[in-house]
Amino acid sequence: MLDFDEGPAAGTAELRERVRALTARWRDTGRYEPRPDNWMRGFDPEFSAALAAAGLIGLTWPVEYGGAALRNVDRLAVTEELLRAGAPVAAHWMADRQIGPAVLRHGSEELRRELLPDMVAGRAVYCLGMSEPEAGSDLASVRTTATERPDGTFVLRGRKVWTTNAHRATHMYVLARTDPGERKHEGLSEFIIDMDTPGITVSPIPDIAGEHHFNEVLIDDAVVPARRIVGERGRGWSQVVEQLSFERGGPERALSSYILLAGILAGPRAADGSLDVQIGQAVARLAMLRRLAYRVARLMDNGAAPVQEAATLKLLGNTFEQDLVDLARQAHDGPLTADSLVGQALMSMPGFTIRGGAADVMLSLIARQESVA
Ligand SMILES: Cc1cc2nc3c(=O)[nH]c(=O)nc-3n(C[C@H](O)[C@H](O)[C@H](O)COP(=O)(O)OP(=O)(O)OC[C@H]3O[C@@H](n4cnc5c(N)ncnc54)[C@H](O)[C@@H]3O)c2cc1C
Known part of the structure; x- marks a missing residue:
């Protein structure tokens, strides 16, 4: 039998109990049905808001940004319990797992203060605009461009595919080319864009079961302020490689x-x-x-x-x-x-x-x- 209270999870009992109590309450009152793969398919902003109210989003982030300054092993205990319960966590998963940590590691102070509070509150829904029709495994080949204008803003243009939950997202992380670069890994930058920016069109790609979670996202001259660059312009490749370790x-x-x-x-x-x-x-x-x-x-x-x-x-x-x-x-x-x-x-x-x-x-x-x- 598997015991999730012991072994590598020592010291996390109280957190586990909090998650178990919350998921049991929601499940037993019919507010969700456990499903496989619900971290990607189970989209319920109300459940995410309830987790946020219980202090269970942004657990490892500094207190000044609304986090609880706990360890990644504590967060792991929480995510284990949510997954074991088959809970509908997709609405906040990308922000909590990787975009929040990426903004904390590389984002400017202004960007942290702008984006992190809504993530911790479970209000912001992030999707990942990495893959493109010609750039999946070979992610450094992204063709989406971000061209700087004289006023300091960037104009983004390109096409992203397989973008999970883009149709429900408030924000999208976008990997784009800002500078030509001698090697394809150079000259890439990371952006956070609002999904209601003019020029963003989201179209569904039904999956094998006919369900809609994938999308194609057309970015047609979407204007993004310079403050929405995550980290250093042109250093997007090394940053995204780090981010992928949080994803994987x-x-x-x-x-x-x-x-x-x-x-x-x-x-x-x-x-x-x-x-x-x-x-x-x-x-x-x-x-x-x-x-x-x-x-x-x-x-x-x-x-x-x-x-x-x-x-x-x-x-x-x-x-x-x-x-x-x-x-x-x-x-x-x-x-x-x-x-x-x-x-x-x-x-x-x-x-x-x-x-x-x-x-x-x-x-x-x-x-x-x-x-x-
Ligand atoms: C359920 C699901 C959700 C997804 N959600 C998102 C999302 O939200 N945002 C996003 O940006 N992307 C998302 N993706 C896209 C996913 O990241 C890509 O599908 C994946 O990186 C592979 O890229 P590709 O489909 O272009 O395949 P390709 O890169 O064309 O690869 C096809 C196959 O070729 C082989 N191959 C390719 N390159 C190599 C290599 N260098 N060495 C050895 N073998 C190789 C592999 O076997 C691979 O399976 C999602 C995909 C799935 C299935």
């Missing part, structure tokens, strides 16, 4: 479908014991992945951006999740409908090893570390 190094890479494992552990075992070994392996693998996630969080607590460790967690976590869905399919009793939890997880599964960076790209990041060790 969280427990959602292993716990998106945890409710399936909980269901298997709580349910009756096959009389012939045919799945017992696989179930035992799943529990052991998850324990290993949790240790790795806590290692990543501790590295973040020491001020590092653990690029390779996060890539390792993502690669192993995604493989685990795929095997878990397969195990749940075998354990499933009765006809498998698209509405069942296993059916929903099967629909999400193709995206596991692609979103946040393809598996082959994670392998190459990890291998590169080996070659310099």
Whole structure:
């Protein structure tokens, strides 16, 4: 049996209890239904606002920006509990996980004061404008341009794809080229733009199940003030690489479908014991992945951006999740409908090893570390 109160999570019991109480209250009063992959698909600003009111967003951020100045391991305990409960956290997830931390690490004081309070309050919804039709794995090839005007503002022009929840977002993080640069990794800059800026058009891209969470975002001469650059102009590449470790190094890479494992552990075992070994392996693998996630969080607590460790967690976590869905399919009793939890997880599964960076790209990041060790 898995015990989330022990092991790498020591010292987080009170926080875990707060999350458990909140999720139980919402679930038991029918305000959400646990679903696999709800950190991306479960969009409920009211739930995010309730978490914010309980002080559970921006947990690691300094108190002066509305945070609680706790450790990344504390935040990890909170996110584990939210994922285990299959809670609808998509509205604040990107801001809390990576854009807030990126603004804190690199943003100007003015930008921090402008953006962080709304994130902590669960009011701001961020989407990630990184991928483009010709720039996914090869992110440094982005073609979106940001041209400075004499008045100091920037005009952004380009096309972003697979932008999760852009149709619900208040803000978008955009990676764009400000300067030509001799190498493609040079001359990139990071911007935060308001989604109601004239020139932004969002169009849906339905997923395999017909659900709408992906979008294409056309940026057609959108004017952005210079204060909305995150960090240094032209240094966007090194900054985004750091940011991706926050994106990849969280427990959602292993716990998106945890409710399936909980269901298997709580349910009756096959009389012939045919799945017992696989179930035992799943529990052991998850324990290993949790240790790795806590290692990543501790590295973040020491001020590092653990690029390779996060890539390792993502690669192993995604493989685990795929095997878990397969195990749940075998354990499933009765006809498998698209509405069942296993059916929903099967629909999400193709995206596991692609979103946040393809598996082959994670392998190459990890291998590169080996070659310099
Ligand atoms: C569910 C989901 C949500 C997403 N949400 C967002 C979002 O909110 N914002 C955003 O910006 N993007 C988002 N994405 C896009 C995602 O980041 C890209 O799909 C991903 O980075 C891969 O890029 P690509 O689709 O262009 O594939 P490509 O780069 O064309 O790669 C295709 C395949 O080629 C192989 N490959 C490519 N390059 C290499 C290499 N160097 N070495 C070895 N193999 C390689 C890999 O096997 C890869 O799977 C999302 C994707 C999914 C599935």
